[in-house]
Amino acid sequence: MDLFGSYALLLAFALAIYAIAGGVAAIITRRPLLIKSARNAGFAVCALIWLAFGSLVYLFFTDNFAMAYVAEHSNRNLGNLYKFSALWSGQQGSLLFWSFLLSIYVFSALFSYRGKHPELMPYVGVVLASVQLFFLTLNNFVASPFAVLALPGAGGVLHLASQADGHGLNPLLQYPEMVIHPPVLYSGYTGFTIPFAFAMAALIGRYPGEKWIHLTRKWTMIAWCFQSAGILLGAHWAYAVLGWGGYWAWDPVENASLMPWLTGTAFLHSVMMQEKRGMMRVWNVWLVFTTFLLVIFGTFLTRSGVVSSVHAFAQSSIGKWFVGFLIIIISACLIAFLKNRDYLRSDNQLDSMISRESSFLFNNLILLVACVAVLSGTLFPVLSEAIRGTKISVGPPFFNRVNLPIAMFLLFLTGVGPLLAWRKTSMESLRRNFGWPLLAGAIAAVVAVAFGLREFYVTLCLMLSAFVTFTVFSEFYRGARVISARAGSNLFSSAAQLAMRNTRRYGGYVIHFGMVLVFIGISGTAFNQDKQMDMSPGSVMAIGPYTLHLQNFDSDQQANYSSERATIDVDKGGKSVMMLYPQRRFYPSNEESGTMVAISSTLKEDLYVVYAGHSPDTNLPVIHAYLNPLVKWIWLGGLVVVLGTILALLPNRQAVMVMSPSTERSPVLGGDGRQPARASISARSQLPKDNV
């Protein structure tokens, strides 16, 4: 099976070269058979990558410890779920997993548009195959997951070897979320390849009109949705597993995932200007290019060891390959742009400063500045070391201070944008649209201050959250009221109908509301409390309204680990409200320890308890408790963002023209004096029967 996987990857590599060469030849000669052949080669590359991936899955599930990668990342007692997630726990497997996910996207794109857009798709096929070729090069020749285990024998000669058992999986990765977080995040990363391929293809092929933008939007939204969900799942994993009481540490690897998300978000907004007004063609193409470049750059950061991170893979020489690929992409983007920049010329006009267009310009500016802030902070230690020879740290205090005002401005624009009309917004419209939302924001701020809130940014965040929420709900309310008046349905079903008639617009509003929830959740950080104590059975610790009574400790032996568990009775107002069981685990296969945090989560706050080990002074177990307000709002917000994206991806429920006999008398009579047969056309939406 190891040979099977290796050969499948080698064949995929050869076919990817053919898909590129054949595609270029097809573009030049315009021969339909050659176009089809190159496309079929693309399909075959995908199928072969799937086979290689399948064979690696088989090697893990059959505990084939003759394979170096399997021996290093799995062991016999590892549960099946984690045997699967062990596939992407190391450099080699994760790169094959990257190729695997990319191949799903490539196959979907090639299959969806087979026989369509003949002027565009050959170019798309070539770009996609080129990206695949890079990753297949890594899979085959730089970081193959199919390397066999060899041990040095007499005279230093390597001999094939096999181990009785593997080293096992990193304990931090033995958590259910780690089974879904990397696939979701990687789906986001790899998904941005499709818009890049379309943008590059449209530019090189000088594809007329805005069609490529329409085709790209869906793929960008899918990738963006995965990226958003992946980032939040990663934050949740860090919160639930790492045991430091937080969810975002501005770690370089976290930053690497945030940067393409920021530029992707900017693109999803500015693309509307191109669709509606034919504006910002150059900007949009460069936003797509930048997003893809940041994806590759983020992968380089994670895998090269250029920045230190708890999430990063071990330092390796793979970084230079990514640097080379980045140089090739930047050069290709620049050459394609310089050669075809006249194709991107657009008749940009702005009727008014107070318009949806200008709000999008500012939205893009803020998102890009956020990206620059994150990028510069992430790379500054490297820059400092290169120039001054002194390494410095750029940690959360820097990122929080720099990004807070940017985030607040962005939140403000989230509320303002939807209230502004395209082209021009009249003063009367401004008064009408902004009056109530501004009042809601002001009331929220007054209430917050009256309740003793003195944190400037938290108050501002709550004020803007109320403002945005009010704008979102007022948009739904106004539309639903019209439908309700016409169809006689209640407001909720009318709002649902409204959303289904323009899924993109109302899905966007739902996403905005989800982001508001995330912001509210983040604002809770200002009120975090924590306490740490050396505790023995019978000890008591008070934190916020809770009193933690440590009852006892017990231990347990599982197949893959042994654990120590604290049993903590939690009181609130003198009444026992819950039992918490924080754990420490020891994994003998790799001799590493890990924590299992006990979290009691409500909308108001999380009680987060960590069994942090034994105190070196007293040798007593150390319990670290945190009281983190509003954290659950972040995960709820993430869920709302995903649901909003799914809504925005659904096709609109179209209003249909229904022919019905007219009851009106015609002013013109037929020759026989009778009213001529006539049908009037009335527009009815395709509503459920009870509403029609």
Add this chain to the structure above:
Amino acid sequence: MSKRRRLALIFSAFVGIASAMLPLHVDAQKTERGKVIGTKLMCMCGCGQILRECNHINCPSSGPMIKEVDQHVASGEADDLIIQDFIQEYGEKVLSAPPSTGFNSLAWYIPGAAFTLGLGIVLVIIRMWRQRDVHRLASASAAPIPLATLDSEVKSVQLERARQQADKETEE
């Protein structure tokens, strides 16, 4: 009990309670100061976390470093001096954020400079686009109106009317 004696009793009770609370208050202040200083420093074990937030099991750095901070705070040293001590011991990388002096201040200026530059570009773009619109309108009003344009003008008036009606129907 005379009024003077009652006042004296109340005063001594107040002083007693206050003096009993003072050490607690000072302790709390020490802990708070220690926490604040802890957020300005990084753990040196290589985890990349803030000193106060590093909770790696058996971390060789965070425990001793936190103790060191507490000792400095207990001896009444000023925050700046404590931080300077740590810089001397571990180098600048012990700081959780780059200082806003010398070369390191560049880190703080980059986001602001990016914003200023971006804002300038956006404003120039807006101005260019608006001027283009003005030129378009001016050239449209100067040139004689061909029949086809008139027809399209009529259509655009109708379109505008339809837009207003749609706005009214969906917004009112």
